[in-house]
Amino acid sequence: MATTTLRTATSGIDDPGRLIEPVLEALNHIIVGKREELRLSLACLLARGHLLIEDLPGVGKTTLAHALAKVMDLSYQRIQFTSDLLPADVIGVSIFRRDNGQFEFHKGPIFSQLLLADEINRATPKAQSALLEAMEERQVTADGSTYALPTPFFVVATRNPTQQIGTFPLPESQIDRFLMQITLGYPGPTEERELLANGDRRTLVDEMDSLLSVDALLNLQAAVENVHLSDALLDYVQALIAHTRESGEFVQGLSPRGALALIRAAQAWALMAGHDGVYPEDVQAVLPSVIVHRLDPAQGRDIDPAGTGQAIIDAVPVT
C-alpha cells in the first residue's frame, strides 16, 4: 500500500475543526440532544455520501435536512414519496412548447443541492430507482439528453421501519448507495422538555445563518479523500471486513463497495476530529451506521440491528 503512505494530509484546509464545530453547534441547537447523529450526518455529507434515516414520523427528520441545507446555504427541495409517484415527478419532464415548436425539459425537484426524499419506501420500485440511479451517477438522463446534477449533491432519504404496512422494501443493491443509515429516535426527557417549552423548531430553522460556504464545503470534501490511511489501519479495516464475511453472523459479508464506504466515512470522521490520519477509533465511530443497512444477520441470529456494528467492533481486535 505504498500509495496510501504518499498521500499528504489535509491540504488547503488549515483547521477543519474550526470550520465544522460552529456548524455542529448550530445544528445541535435545532435538533436537541442528538450530537452524535448530527456529527454522523455531517461526516456523511463531507464524504460525499447520501444519508438514509430510518425512523418514526415526527422525530425531526425533515427539520434535520432543512437545517443542514440552511446552515450550509444549499438549495433545498423535498419530495414526498407516495405509491403513485412517477419517475418524472422526481427527475423532471419534457414539455412541448408551442411557441418555438420544441420540447423543453423542466427539471424536477431532484435538481437541488440537498434533496429530502421523504418516506422513500412508500414509492414503487420504479420511482425509487429513478432517484437511486441519479444518486449514484450524479446526473440525470431524460429524452436522450444528460443533465448534470448540481454540486454538491446530497440526498437525505427517510424510510419508515419496514415492518409498517404499505411499504416497498428497498432492494439491497440500491440501499447500498446510501453511505450511512442513522436513527434519530425519541429525544431524552430533558431535551424533550426543552423542545416542549421552546415550541416549533421550524421557525428556528428559518432564522439560521449560513455558516459554511459551498466553496468551503467542496474544499472539505476534497480534503476528506486525502486523509492518510496507514497500513496498520488498512489491516484493521480488512480484519473487520473479513469478520463480516467469515463469522457466519451475516447472510453475506460486506461488499468491496461497502468496505470503501467504511473507509471514506472514517476519513471524514477523522477530518472532523482533526486527526492527521485515520485512527481505529474513527473507523469504530462510523462503522455501525455504515453497515447497519448493508448487512442482514444470518438466519437464527437474533441480533438487534442497532447492536450489529458494536458486535463487529467487539469481535475484532485492534492491532
Place this chain on the structure above:
Amino acid sequence: MASNVERDLIETPERLVWAAGIAIGASLPHWPILPIWVPGLLLVAVAWRLGAARFGWPLPNMLVRIVFAFASFSAVLFQYQTINGLEAGTALLIVMVALKYLESKTARDQLVLMIIAYFLLFASLLVDRGFLMVIYLLSFVWLTTVALLQLGRRGSLLGTVDTAKQAGRLLLHAMPIMLILFVLFPRLPGPLWGIPGINSMGRSGLSDTMSPGDLTELGLSDDVAFRVDFYDIPPGPDRLYWRGPVLSNFNGRTWSTDGPGMRPNMVDTLELSGDPISYRVMLEPHDRRWVFALDIPVEWTADRDIRMESHYQLVRTRRSIRSNFDYEVTSYPEYRAREPINERVREYYLRLPADSNPRSRELAARWRADSSSDREIIANALSIFREGQFFYTLTPPPLGANTADDFLFQTREGFCEHYASAFTILMRAAGIPARVVTGYHGGELNPLGEYYIVYQSNAHAWTEVWLDGEGWVRVDPTAAVAPDRISSGISGRSVVGEQSRRAAFQGIPWIRNALLAWDAAHTYWNAWVIGYGPELQRALLEALGMSRPHWAKLAALAAAALVAISALLTLYLSWSFRRSARRDQALRLFERFSHKLERAKVAPRASSEGPFDYGQRASSSLPDHAKEIDAITRAYMKARYEPNGDKTAISELTGLVRAFDPAAAG
C-alpha cells in the same frame, strides 16, 4: 454435545459437499477391489445426508445407526471371513466413512473424515503404485488439505483458490521432509509386508499349458508384459525370442509343462559363441515365477533369487512375481550342445498319445522313410506350411479331437500356437525330439526412452528340435506362414482384420508418440521411484561418499537430516513472520506501555479498544500521569496511523515509553 452454532455451520451444503467429495475421491482407488456394495453404501450414505440437508429428509436415529453399524461390520466379516488384511481392512474403513458421513453433525465429525481420507489415500498405494495413481494421489492429498483448511474454519468458507494456494504452501513446506525420508530411510529388500498381487489379477499372461485358442486373448491385449533396455546394440528381430515356459507334455489336445519328477535330469554343457547381449528387463507383475530372457542366458543379477531350469528357462526361486521386478541378464545368441542326449531323454521328447492324429503320423512316417537327415524332414514340414495354402489368423475355426490332423489337412487357419503344436507333433512323429517353447517375440522400440516394450500381444509359441551334434535348435513354423509377424517383430494381425486398440492407433503418429511418451514416463517412474530399493540407495549413498552404511547409521542420518530440515523450516517461517512484525515496531512499544499501565492498575486494553480511547481512559484513571500518557498516545498514533510515521516518530515513542514509569509516585 456440539453447540448450535457448530451444527448450523456444517448444515451449509458447501461443507457437506466438500466432505462428500473428499470421502468419495479418497476411496475411489479402492473401488475396483471391493465388492460393489461397499462403494454403494458410501454413495447411499452421501446422498441421504445431502438430501437431509437439502430437502429435510429424516436422518436415522441413534438406534438405527447402531443397527447399521453392526450390519455393515457383519457384512464385511461375512464377505472376507476376516477383518484383517488389505481388502477387508479397506472395506471396513470405507464402510465406517459412509456411516460417519451419514451421522456427521459437527465440524469435528467432518475433520475426522478428512483424517480418514488421508489414510485411505495412503492405503491406495497398496492397490496400485503406478504413475497415474501417484498423480491422482498427490492431487487428492492437496485437495484433502484444502478441505481440511476449509472445514476447519468457523465462519463461512473462503475462496477455494486462495485456500488451495495456502494448502499448496503447507505441502511444499512438507516436501523436503518427504524427500529426506524417501532417500535416506533404511530400505529393506522386498516389500515390508506382503502386498497381494492385485496387479496381476485378471491380467492376461502366459500360462503353463497351451490348448488351441489360448493365446488369442493375449494376441489382442495391449497390456505390457515387460520392458527391456539393451546396454549395447539391440539384436535383430530374428533373435528377439523371449523364452518363457517350455511345454514338453502333450495329451492329444493340450501342451503342458512337466510336472515335478517328470522332466529327465539333463545337464548340458553348452558351447557359446557370438557377441554377448546385456540388457535390463523391467517385468510387470504376472503372478507367476517365470522370468523372461533371450536365448541363452548366461549371467543374471539377483542370482540367489533366479535360477535356470534344465530347459533353459529362468524362474524365480521363491515367490511369484507380484510387483514390478527388475533384473539384468547377459545372453549368448549362439550355442551348441555337443554331447548327445541319452535314450531316456530322447524317449521323453518323442512321446505322443497313442491313436491320435493318424494322418499326421502317417505323413511323418513317410518323410522319415524318404529322407536321409533330420534337417530334410524339418525342411519338408516347413515347406507344407509355406506352400500348402495356410493362413495366419487370430480367429481360427475350432478343431476336433485330432487337432494336428484337422489343422494340417482341413482348416489350415491358425496362429503361432497351431503351427508350433502341429509342427512339434510332426517332428515327434518323425522321430525327432521336439518341444514347444512359449514366450514373447519382438517388441516395440520406444525412441523416447531407447528401450523396448514387449506387450502381451507379442506372446508367441515356437518349436525347438534336438539335432545331434547341434543341440536344441529353434524352429519357428509361424515364420514360414506369416514372415511379417516375425521379421517386423510386430504382429501381422492386419491380415486378419482383427486389431488390438494399440494396433489401430499405430497409424496415427501423434497418438502413437503420446502413448510412447507416456510409457517412457511410466518406465522411469517405475525404475527410479518404485524401484528405489536397497541397491539404488546403496549406489546413491556411495556416490555421496558413504559406502555400505549400517541401517542404524542410516536411520540416524535420516533423523539428523530431518532435524536439520525442521530447524531450517522453522527459521524460515519465523523469519517471514518477523518480517511482517518488524513493520509494527510501534505496536510493540505500545504494548510495552500497556504492560506498564497494567502494573499501575489500569484495566487492561480490551482487544477491540482503540489505542486513542485507551490512552484517554488511562489518563483519566491516572490523572497524575495524564500528560505523559497523552504524549505517548499521540506519538503512537502519529507513528502508526499518520502520514509521517517515520523513524523519528518511532524513536520519540521509544524514548517516551522507556521513560514512562506510572508505578512510581507521581
